[in-house]
Amino acid sequence: MKIAPGSQIDHTVLKKGIYISRIDDDITTYDIRLRLPNREPVLTNAAMHTTEHLFKAHIKDTEFSDNIIYFGPMGSRTGYYLLTRSLSDSYTINLIKETFQFIADYWGVVPGASPKECANCVDHNLPQAKEEARAFLKIIENWEKSDLKYPVKDEETE
Numbered sequence: 001m002k003i004a005p006g007s008q009i010d011h012t013v014l015k016k017g018i019y020i021s022r023i024d025d026d027i028t029t030y031d032i033r034l035r036l037p038n039r040e041p042v043l044t045n046a047a048m049h050t051t052e053h054l055f056k057a058h059i060k061d062t063e064f065s066d067n068i069i070y071f072g073p074m075g076s077r078t079g080y081y082l083l084t085r086s087l088s089d090s091y092t093i094n095l096i097k098e099t100f101q102f103i104a105d106y107w108g109v110v111p112g113a114s115p116k117e118c119a120n121c122v123d124h125n126l127p128q129a130k131e132e133a134r135a136f137l138k139i140i141e142n143w144e145k146s147d148l149k150y151p152v153k154d155e156e157t158e
Contacts, residue, residue, distance in 0.1 A: 011037040013153045016139045018096055020148045026086045027069065031150075032096060034136050035078040042077035046125035047132050049073075050110055051103060052080070053118075054129060057111035058102045062095060089145045097140055103133035 019031040035042055052073060059068050069083040084092055106126070115121050 009150055010153055013151050015151055016136070018093060018140055018143055018148060019150050020089070021081065028084050028087070028089070028092070030082040030084070030092060030096070031079060032082055033079040034132060037076060037078050043079075043132065044125065044128055045077070046123050047128035048077060048080075049120065050124045050126055050129035051132060053110050053112050053124070054103045054106055055080070055099050058099045059095065064091070089148055093140075093143055093145065093148075097137070097143070100133045100137050100140070104130050104137060106130065
């Protein structure tokens with residue numbers, strides 16, 4: 001069986017931030033990590049769900065929205081995946097920063113959260129989503145292309 005690239009990450013040294021999970025031709029999968037795996041509580045479903053709705057609402061109005069393939073939660077509830085087509089890493093980092101700022105500043109009805117539009121419309125929490133966005137913005141404030149590589153354990157210190 002072929003091992004998925006994400007399975008090769010050392011989750012014991014993984015930090016919060018933005019990473020390139022994989023590249024397939026012109027599609028880049030970004031790992032947007034808001035929690036330290038196995039070292040702190042996971043994100044709540046309600047905060048993740050609201051963040052997902054707000055992230056998608058914001059990026060659909062961006063210049064290259066057609067280049068966004070997918071944004072959604074990780075099953076581990078430690079972050080999200082963002083898949084893009086033919087976008088530069090620098091553009092994508094800035095898009096992520098702008099979108100989390102949008103979430104942090106947002107007040108109002110959560111887009112797409114009506115019973116007609118959402119399969120779990122009662123499981124949203126805007127204040128939690130805003131709190132998570134503010135905390136993550138502090139982590140990625142100075143994030144740049146050179147920071148996109150997953151951290152590895154320093155073998156000399158083991």
